[in-house]
Amino acid sequence: MTRKQEIIDTAKTLFRQRGYKSVSMRDLAKVIDFKAASLYNHISSKEEILADIVLDVARYFTREMTIIKSLNVDAKTQLEGVINHHVDLTINNPEAIAILNNDWMHLEGKHLEDFKMMRNTYENDLRGIIIQGIEHKEITSQNIDIILFSILSTLRTLHLWYRKRSDLSENTLKKDITEILLKGILAKS
Amino acid sequence: MTRKQEIIDTAKTLFRQRGYKSVSMRDLAKVIDFKAASLYNHISSKEEILADIVLDVARYFTREMTIIKSLNVDAKTQLEGVINHHVDLTINNPEAIAILNNDWMHLEGKHLEDFKMMRNTYENDLRGIIIQGIEHKEITSQNIDIILFSILSTLRTLHLWYRKRSDLSENTLKKDITEILLKGILAKS
DNA sequence: GTCTATACCCTGATAGAC
């Protein structure tokens, strides 16, 4: 592992715990037994660390969505794919997801632009899947944006909850979340 | 409106836009055409402003949950009540909900303790309603914590989405969110 | 590549004149 990776990994832990703005370069340096000035031999600014963390995840989501769209399967299967890769990432990189959610607005310039563009594209692609599901009568509910929003908010904050329940297996988690997001919870009346 | 209320209302807007840590007392003072020092004639610290905003909302949720529990109605009706008061608050005080979600960890001392206790109590009460629903066969799904988490994450982040869709009426919003959270989205197979 | 020293600015908060 390079020094730069070590810095970024440490930053992931601290940014998640206390938030980007509350972590100083001196805090960060102290954890890896450095002086703050030395960090600048490996990274060019604090914001660059944030961008490395956040844009990496954003690119992962973009890549996975491209794959899902290319599969030519029904909407239900595509939604299952979306849920699965959110769960994967939540398990493998929960800090990065938390930081993306909470601190993306502290990105600057081109980093911020790129992030917003990827996020918009992702939301629009997911909306497209939902619309396809409604057109093909796989989805009964009609309110596209509420469906989109309720699925995304659950998936995006999964990391908050997974910390307390990391005993669950990845497969159980995927199965249960898929069931609740797609089939609902009430008995049929 | 008192001066103190004016300060808190301004803080709500700024804290929501940029995050608690990114807003300085000088920023806050500038908006209401004050010098930063003058703010301290009305409030005792920056953290007190945060606590005023966050604990107010937390107490509102606590109060509403007490009422719902006292009604002695079935689980479905109680869940509808919970959804309704989240929607109410999202419409009437979206800034406070956003700040509660993003910046509660910057509360200090007793404020932080009080907040955590109210939040825990609320989550446990909601879990109790879900358990009751499962026992009475109103709810088919068995995974209590995933149900709890998916409902809460949707309701807690509703404010993010409501900004873009504030054309919807309060009643439509309540109806549609209730339907999706409780009945799911897929056609019966 | 790490250090010390430091530049330069911003932070929350207080003292005391008016």
Place this chain on the structure above:
DNA sequence: GTCTATCAGGGTATAGAC
């Protein structure tokens, strides 16, 4: 109740010795 002046500390980042 608002102001000016200021404190003590902390912020990101750079210069230059080793």
